[in-house]
Amino acid sequence: MSVSETDLQHLRRCVDLAREALDDGDEPFGSVLVSGTGEVLYADRNRVKDGDQTRHPEFDIARWAGENVPAADRAACTVYTSGEHCAMCSAAHAWVGLGRIVYAVSTEQLVGWLTAWGVAPGPVRPLAVNDVAPGVPVDGPAPELEAEVRALHARLHGVAP
Numbered sequence: 001m002s003v004s005e006t007d008l009q010h011l012r013r014c015v016d017l018a019r020e021a022l023d024d025g026d027e028p029f030g031s032v033l034v035s036g037t038g039e040v041l042y043a044d045r046n047r048v049k050d051g052d053q054t055r056h057p058e059f060d061i062a063r064w065a066g067e068n069v070p071a072a073d074r075a076a077c078t079v080y081t082s083g084e085h086c087a088m089c090s091a092a093h094a095w096v097g098l099g100r101i102v103y104a105v106s107t108e109q110l111v112g113w114l115t116a117w118g119v120a121p122g123p124v125r126p127l128a129v130n131d132v133a134p135g136v137p138v139d140g141p142a143p144e145l146e147a148e149v150r151a152l153h154a155r156l157h158g159v160a161p
């Protein structure tokens with residue numbers, strides 16, 4: 001499956017949430033959980049500014065799904081996200097049994113930008129979702145949103161996009 005027009009609509013919401021996070025002093029990542037029938041169940045954005053660096057939206061979505069979505073319904077859900085899940089979030093996603101992931105930009109793209117900007121690498125190896133969770137269907141990136149997401153990350157790091 002590739003990125004459809006409906007997928008793009010959800011991804012645009014993720015980018016809006018990422019911008020909201022950045023405007024509020026957090027890192028620019030946003031994610032949306034959509035049910036198998038296309039209903040938006042939950043949406044959140046990065047909330048690391050108060051010192052808990054695990055407050056990624058994809059991790060919150062996995063935990064929310066674990067508490068609120070029946071186990072039998074989780075594989076039909078799709079998680080949309082502005083930036084591909086990190087290893088922690090990929091693992092949480094797989095452990096609770098959620099389904100497809102669609103991202104606007106990949107970890108590989110993000111790491112490429114950060115390297116070019118001279119940003120020091122983070123403490124977790126930058127793996128693709130399927131390096132951590134091989135059974136999860138993954139689609140992305142969405143070239144339509146690349147420049148917008150890149151600009152948000154450039155703003156975070158104080159560099160020109």
Ligand SMILES: [Zn+2]
Binds near residue numbers: 059085086088089090
């Ligand atoms: Zn993460």
